[in-house]
Amino acid sequence: MHAPPAPRGPAPFRHDVVLHSSPEELAAVAVPFLRAGLEAGDAAVITTRDSSAAVLRDALGDDDRVHVLPRHEVYAARTPAAITAYRRLVERETGGGPGRLRVVGETDFGPTPREWLEWQRYEAVLNEAMRSSPTWGLCAYDVGRLPEELIDCGLRTHTHLVTAEGRRPNPGFTEPADYLRALPVPEExxxxxxxxxxxxxxxxxxxxxxxxxxxxxxxxxxxxxxxxxxxxxxxxxxxxxxxxxxxxxxxxxxxxxxxxxxxxxxxxxxxxxxxxxxxxxxxxxxxxxxxxxxxxxxxxxxxxxxxxxxxxxxxxxxxx
Incomplete structure (x- = not known):
């Protein structure tokens, strides 16, 4: 039996979610988010589906401070490798300095419910694994494409909701350990x-x-x-x-x-x-x-x- 984790101070990691139904709706939230980061001296990365990345890139005017990465470079085939890739991305983009990395990301949940489960776990684990990381993630959930089960995952694993009207605490957020324990173990x-x-x-x-x-x-x-x-x-x-x-x-x-x-x-x-x-x-x-x-x-x-x-x-x- 593992002892409970020791209390920690305020976490620098921020984990937000934006629900959208088109690349343009995503851009209405993500572009101001990235611009504010650039003005504050933060690094900026986009790792979404190609259609969304193209709209975001166009809206930002091809600012060379914004790096667009293929999703497979961040969302690796297996979730522990994805967490490692995320940490390395932060180190690479911030250079270990005082700045923060802002990421607009779109988790690749895979095609089947069995694969979804691994990435549902990932979204919750990230809150713990990246707790001390100078990162602000804005996770994009396409409500027109993703099944309800995965939209629910987004609403339960991110501390804040962001819309065109602003950022607010997410009332559906569940403590990561509780969320993980409540996930079903698939029958085999x-x-x-x-x-x-x-x-x-x-x-x-x-x-x-x-x-x-x-x-x-x-x-x-x-x-x-x-x-x-x-x-x-x-x-x-x-x-x-x-x-x-x-x-x-x-x-x-x-x-x-x-x-x-x-x-x-x-x-x-x-x-x-x-x-x-x-x-x-x-x-x-x-x-x-x-x-x-x-x-x-x-x-x-x-x-x-x-x-x-x-x-x-x-x-x-x-x-x-």
Whole structure:
């Protein structure tokens, strides 16, 4: 059980949301936001869909102080990498000086509800991960394009709403930890089928590693993805032994399109919804604490279930 975080002073990170239905509506809010930043000496970045970026760029008169970045450079394939990319962007644009970075961003939630969930988590985690960062983010949510579930995410993960009339506190904002704990853990139909590998009380971890590797080697998936999954399973099994309690259990399933593995232990659990979105000990990797962080970067989906009988981590990797 992790201790609650120590109280902190006022956070320099600002996380605002603008709801819009066209690039022009977005520009009515985002252009004054960026101009005010430039006048204050802030750095400015736009990372939205191309259609919105073009309208914003045109409205700003091609000011070379405003940098337009492709979304994939900021919203990386997996959310821990996206948080790292965001931090590096801040360092690069501010040079570590006293200035602030203003970002007009548009999260790429992906095409499916399963992918949406990872980015819903990201929007909440960002409030904690960037808490001490000199950044002011204005996140654009297109109400004509995004499903209601994602609009609700925007309204619950941003502290302030911004409209053409001004900026005001967001009454729908939910504390990030509470929002994360309330998100559902998706059901995985493969868990109701016969497992390829079932271990009820792992004690020989070298043998477990070989058994997992043998099963993964038989699957029709990219070699790199299978190696990444194998490493993530190793890390989670080691975590279960190191931080949990016996018995350590493992299940492995596969279908035509994905591999799923659960690693469970009988310990006291882990009440930390932010775990795994950065190294547990910050930049000093010599202290360890990288297991779940690595797993979130190595696998397409990672779900952590803190149950009555211990902790379960579910890893999912797409085969195609």
């Amino acid at each position: 139909p493969l868990e109701a089928t016969e497992a390829l590998l079932r271990v009820d009380d792992a004690r020989d971890f070298a043998g477990l590693r070989h058994a997992v590797g043998a099963q993964l080697a038989q699957l029709d998936g990219p070699r790199d993805a299978m190696e990444d999954l194998h490493l993530a399973i190793d890390e989670m099994a080691a975590n279960a032994v190191r931080h949990g309690g016996p018995p350590v259990r493992l299940r492995l399933w596969a279908s035509a399109d994905r591999v799923v593995c659960t690693i469970s232990d009988g310990g006291v659990g882990m009440d930390d919804p932010f775990a795994g979105y950065g190294p547990a000990h910050g930049e000093d990797l010599s202290h360890g604490g990288m297991g779940l962080w690595l797993a979130r970067q190595l696998c397409d989906h990672v779900d952590v279930v803190d149950g009555r009988d211990g902790l379960t981590v579910r890893l999912t990797t797409r085969l195609h």
